Amino acid sequence: ETGVTQSPTHLIKTRGQQVTLRCSSQSGHNTVSWYQQALGQGPQFIFQYYREEENGRGNFPPRFSGLQFPNYSSELNVNALELDDSALYLCASSPETSGSFYNEQFFGPGTRLTVL
Amino acid sequence: AQSVTQLDSQVPVFEEAPVELRCNYSSSVSVYLFWYVQYPNQGLQLLLKYLSGSTLVKGINGFEAEFNKSQTSFHLRKPSVHISDTAEYFCAVTWGYNTDKLIFGTGTRLQVFP
Numbered sequence: 001e002t003g004v005t006q007s008p009t010h011l012i013k014t015r016g017q018q019v020t021l022r023c024s025s026q027s028g029h030n031t032v033s034w035y036q037q038a039l040g041q042g043p044q045f046i047f048q049y050y051r052e053e054e055n056g057r058g059n060f061p062p063r064f065s066g067l068q069f070p071n072y073s074s075e076l077n078v079n080a081l082e083l084d085d086s087a088l089y090l091c092a093s094s095p096e097t098s099g100s101f102y103n104e105q106f107f108g109p110g111t112r113l114t115v116l
Numbered sequence: 117a118q119s120v121t122q123l124d125s126q127v128p129v130f131e132e133a134p135v136e137l138r139c140n141y142s143s144s145v146s147v148y149l150f151w152y153v154q155y156p157n158q159g160l161q162l163l164l165k166y167l168s169g170s171t172l173v174k175g176i177n178g179f180e181a182e183f184n185k186s187q188t189s190f191h192l193r194k195p196s197v198h199i200s201d202t203a204e205y206f207c208a209v210t211w212g213y214n215t216d217k218l219i220f221g222t223g224t225r226l227q228v229f230p
Binding site: 004033035040041042043044045048056058090092104105106107108109110 | 120122152157158159160161162165206208217218219220221222223
């Protein structure tokens with residue numbers, strides 16, 4: 001069973017550019033969550049996708065957008081990059097979003113984004 | 117709103133000594149609690165979780181944690197640490213119902229010395 005994979009591993013962009021990060025969920029998982037982890041901080045929730053629909057969003061501006069595909073892989077897009085967007089971006093997949101029970105999230109290794 | 121506080125940013129300890137990493141949470145509803153470990157240049161790995169039932173939870177690599185509702189704490193312990201336990205440890209909380217959003221603390225750096 002393949003775990004959660006993310007690409008690319010590292011990325012360097014300049015301020016004002018746009019970036020797309022990719023995540024392949026674990027087999028059988030239909031929910032993907034994205035987190036931003038700034039240096040020396042804990043991960044912060046960006047948004048979650050469940051069966052191709054956004055299912056919750058954290059306190060991030062609209063220039064952070066996402067997409068989930070029919071195979072449940074996902075993209076995180078960030079427009080108009082700012083220096084503070086430099087961080088490790090983590091993707092996590094989980095098997096199902098039910099109404100009353102937590103579904104364990106499995107994290108990928110992350111994409112390190114540096115904005116110059 | 118839910119929040120997590122990890123009281124120690126760094127915990128230095130000698131090999132084979134016991135360790136406790138502290139975590140307190142704030143929530144107006146019932147929560148699920150987690151400890152994750154992050155090794156350098158890697159993603160997060162789940163150590164253990166409290167969903168319900170016994171308040172003493174055992175995880176991987178010899179770690180355990182105790183849920184204390186009255187003190188709103190979920191401290192992580194290990195009776196004897198190894199050099200390989202050197203890593204960043206994150207406490208996290210979610211309230212479960214129709215959401216899997218995790219709220220993380222700022223992390224505790226465990227440094228094990230020989």
